[in-house]
Amino acid sequence: MIPGQFDYHAPTTVQEAVQLLQEHGDEAKVLAGGHSLVPLMRLRLAAPSVLVDINRIPELRGINRTNGTVTIGATTTHATIERSEVLKRVLPMLPAAATVIGDPMVRNRGTFGGSLAHADPAGDWPAVALALNAEMRIVGPDGERTVPAGEFFVDLLTSAVEPGELLTHVSIPVPGGNVGMSYQKFGHPASGYAVTGVAAIVTLYENNYCLDCSIAITGAGTKATRATETENALRNQTLDEATMAQAAEQAGTGIDFLGDIYASEEYRQQLVKVYTKRALLAALHAANEGQSAEAQKTL
Amino acid sequence: MATTHPITVTVNGKTHHNEVEPRLLLVHYIRDTLGLTGTHIGCNTSQCGACTIILDGEAVKSCTLFAVQANGSEALTIEGLAHDGQLHPLQQGFWEEHGLQCGYCTPGMIMSAYDLLQHNPDPSEPEIRHALEGNLCRCTGYQNIVKSVQHAARLMKSESLPDQGYETQEGHRPALVEGPEAVPSS
Ligand SMILES: Cc1cc2nc3c(=O)[nH]c(=O)nc-3n(C[C@H](O)[C@H](O)[C@H](O)COP(=O)(O)OP(=O)(O)OC[C@H]3O[C@@H](n4cnc5c(N)ncnc54)[C@H](O)[C@@H]3O)c2cc1C
Ligand code: FES
Ligand code: FES
Numbered sequence: 001m002i003p004g005q006f007d008y009h010a011p012t013t014v015q016e017a018v019q020l021l022q023e024h025g026d027e028a029k030v031l032a033g034g035h036s037l038v039p040l041m042r043l044r045l046a047a048p049s050v051l052v053d054i055n056r057i058p059e060l061r062g063i064n065r066t067n068g069t070v071t072i073g074a075t076t077t078h079a080t081i082e083r084s085e086v087l088k089r090v091l092p093m094l095p096a097a098a099t100v101i102g103d104p105m106v107r108n109r110g111t112f113g114g115s116l117a118h119a120d121p122a123g124d125w126p127a128v129a130l131a132l133n134a135e136m137r138i139v140g141p142d143g144e145r146t147v148p149a150g151e152f153f154v155d156l157l158t159s160a161v162e163p164g165e166l167l168t169h170v171s172i173p174v175p176g177g178n179v180g181m182s183y184q185k186f187g188h189p190a191s192g193y194a195v196t197g198v199a200a201i202v203t204l205y206e207n208n209y210c211l212d213c214s215i216a217i218t219g220a221g222t223k224a225t226r227a228t229e230t231e232n233a234l235r236n237q238t239l240d241e242a243t244m245a246q247a248a249e250q251a252g253t254g255i256d257f258l259g260d261i262y263a264s265e266e267y268r269q270q271l272v273k274v275y276t277k278r279a280l281l282a283a284l285h286a287a288n289e290g291q292s293a294e295a296q297k298t299l
Numbered sequence: 300m301a302t303t304h305p306i307t308v309t310v311n312g313k314t315h316h317n318e319v320e321p322r323l324l325l326v327h328y329i330r331d332t333l334g335l336t337g338t339h340i341g342c343n344t345s346q347c348g349a350c351t352i353i354l355d356g357e358a359v360k361s362c363t364l365f366a367v368q369a370n371g372s373e374a375l376t377i378e379g380l381a382h383d384g385q386l387h388p389l390q391q392g393f394w395e396e397h398g399l400q401c402g403y404c405t406p407g408m409i410m411s412a413y414d415l416l417q418h419n420p421d422p423s424e425p426e427i428r429h430a431l432e433g434n435l436c437r438c439t440g441y442q443n444i445v446k447s448v449q450h451a452a453r454l455m456k457s458e459s460l461p462d463q464g465y466e467t468q469e470g471h472r473p474a475l476v477e478g479p480e481a482v483p484s485s
Contacts, residue, residue: 001343005301008321008367031368038363039345042324051321053368079357103433104414105348108357109364191346192432 003041010053014060014139014168017052021164022141024050030166031055032075032114035106060113060168063087071171074113082107090174092286093199097128097183102192113167116152119159119223121258122193126153126224128183130216131199134172140165156222177211178204180287184279186219186271188262194219195263196271198227198251200279204287208239213283215276220268221255227276229253234280244280251276306370310335311379319366325359326350328366329376337377337406341435348434351407352376358414360433377406380413388454389413389447398447400438408434412448421452 011017021028029048031037032055040046054060060075063084070091072081081087082098101107101115101124115125116136129136134149138161147160154160161167175181185197196219203212213234215227233247252272259265303318310333317332329335329352340362341349350362353375380387389409392398399405408431415422415430422430427448428441436444 002324002327003322005320005322007301008304008365010367010370034365034368035345035363038365039343042343042362055368103348104411104430105351105358105360105363105433106345108414109359 001042001044003038004044004047004049006048007050008053009050010056012056012058014057014166017054017057017166018139018141018164020050020052021166024052026163028052028163030114030117032117033077033110034114035102035110036114036118036120054166065090065174068174068176069171070174071169072112073169074117074167075111076113078102078107078110078112078115079104081112091132091172091181093128093132093181093183093201094172097124097185097197097199100124100183100185100187100192106192112170116170117159117161117167119153119155119157120193121156121222121224122188122191122195122219123224124183124185124194124197124218127194127197127199127216127218129170129172130224130226131181131201131214132172132175133214134170136160136167137169137171138165139168144168150226153223158223175201175203178287180204180283180285180289182279182282182286184275184282186275196220196268196275198272198275198279200276200283202234202239202280202283202287204239204284208284208288210234210237210239213280215251215279217251217255217272217276220252220272221257223256225255227251227253230276239280239284241281244284245277248273248276248280304367304370306367308366308369308371309373311374311376317366321365321367323366324362325352325354325364325366325369326361328369329361329374332366335376335378339403339406341403341407346433346435347404347407348411349404349407351410351434353410353413356417358411358433375410375413377409380409387413387451388458389416389451391454392447392449392451393444396446396450397443398439399444404434404436404438408436408444412451415448416452416455420455422448424449 009020028050031051031053060073062073064071078098078101082095087094115123130149136147136152152160181201183199186195199216201214205211218224229250230247252269257265307316329338339349341347345363352361355372411434427445
């Protein structure tokens with residue numbers, strides 16, 4: 001179907017983009033990869049009268065690593081993340097998760113920032129960003145602010161980005177020490193979106209003693225959520241399959257579960273337990289295999 | 300009435316200048332404005348991949364982009380693959396291995412496979428299936444599509460014709476005239 005009419009702007013600086021967004025208020029929408037917005041416009045579920053295309057703003061694109069932080073520009077595509085050698089070394093969960101987003105064409109155009117700002121409950125990046133304690137840089141008419149991932153996902157399809165604002169960059173601290181991380185996803189067989197996706201990071205001392213862990217879940221409920229109870233149950237424990245399986249039983253606490261014709265609420269509750277356990281096992285395995293060796297060396 | 304925008308897009312080596320409405324989808328620009336109807340439209344939901352083309356070296360769903368977004372870009376569509384009556388190895392592969400039945404999905408399949416082979420000239424079967432996840436086929440059951448891509452990969456490897464330009468870094472064909480030795484006449 002044909003989208004409604006709109007005026008199109010392609011600014012080349014963040015300042016210009018924010019100015020345009022402010023000028024047009026609620027009428028305007030940011031166009032990033034367009035792989036959530038254009039389908040909505042084609043179905044006329046969205047009909048903005050102004051589109052501000054941010055793909056021609058060079059400062060929004062790319063992956064930068066300084067000291068212990070990786071900064072990813074909002075319009076960096078899923079495919080760029082999938083192929084990034086730096087990320088494969090220091091934050092391997094990012095390229096691994098990128099590989100399971102949609103299909104190659106979606107990954108070639110869809111963006112990291114667009115996916116986070118859109119806050120689709122079945123999107124993959126929200127769980128990954130939440131587990132990694134990412135920080136979102138948002139620029140608006142009143143200047144710049146930083147929002148931690150824990151406060152960024154507000155509700156179904158609602159992030160902390162207000163109309164008139166632009167998510168510009170996402171900063172992710174590279175975890176130090178003996179770290180392993182993994183993203184495990186049960187994708188919808190047709191769309192590929194996460195019916196349940198779990199991002200887990202474990203930091204170990206000797207003999208699988210868990211110094212810290214971080215778990216975030218997407219797909220199952222209205223928004224990406226940290227599995228705080230499971231995290232607490234695992235900190236300062238020696239990790240083995242039984243301990244992790246037991247802790248994973250609590251992973252659904254705090255999730256406002258969704259159900260649909262494909263996967264009921266009960267089914268998603270079960271998936272959350274199973275995928276949390278799988279993500280933890282894979283993260284533990286990765287830590288034992290020295291996944292983070294390179295990250296440690298360079299910190 | 301939304302203001303129109305002038306765009307310049309190079310498609311299959313030919314540069315076009317047009318004035319377009321912002322809401323014109325790239326696939327409609329290709330099919331209706333340029334008359335290149337080899338690129339198909341199979342869905343309204345960005346899911347089927349029938350509209351896949353190569354834009355600036357990457358496979359994209361041309362139904363999920365506006366034509367204005369392609370301003371200044373280079374595109375390759377199914378019509379740009381064959382050269383002087385010589386089918387591209389992917390087209391030969393689909394022909395030889397029965398990679399199509401109704402043919403509706405085929406142009407998109409071939410363009411996605413083209414993107415795969417330019418990154419990975421020797422893909423395994425799982426890699427081919429992963430790369431074609433965005434392309435739906437209602438007829439074949441995919442077996443012969445996988446064989447077709449394998450056939451093409453073999454052909455491209457054995458045809459050591461470096462200037463034939465099947466796969467450039469940019470993913471689009473260079474100038475179509477490469478000299479007679481690069482274009483085997485049949
Ligand atoms: C067939 C298909 C399968 C898919 N499968 C998956 C999947 O498995 N997993 C998954 O996670 N996603 C999936 N997606 C969604 C895809 O990842 C989208 O690219 C992503 O959700 C949105 O990113 P975008 O850059 O395309 O944003 P757009 O569609 O351009 O924008 C989405 C929304 O965010 C706003 N926005 C975008 N960027 C910014 C910014 N920088 N600042 C402020 N607001 C902004 C826009 O105004 C719009 O409201 C799929 C999409 C399709 C079409
Ligand atoms: S027409 Fe179906 S994905 Fe473009
Ligand atoms: S051959 Fe008919 S849809 Fe693929």
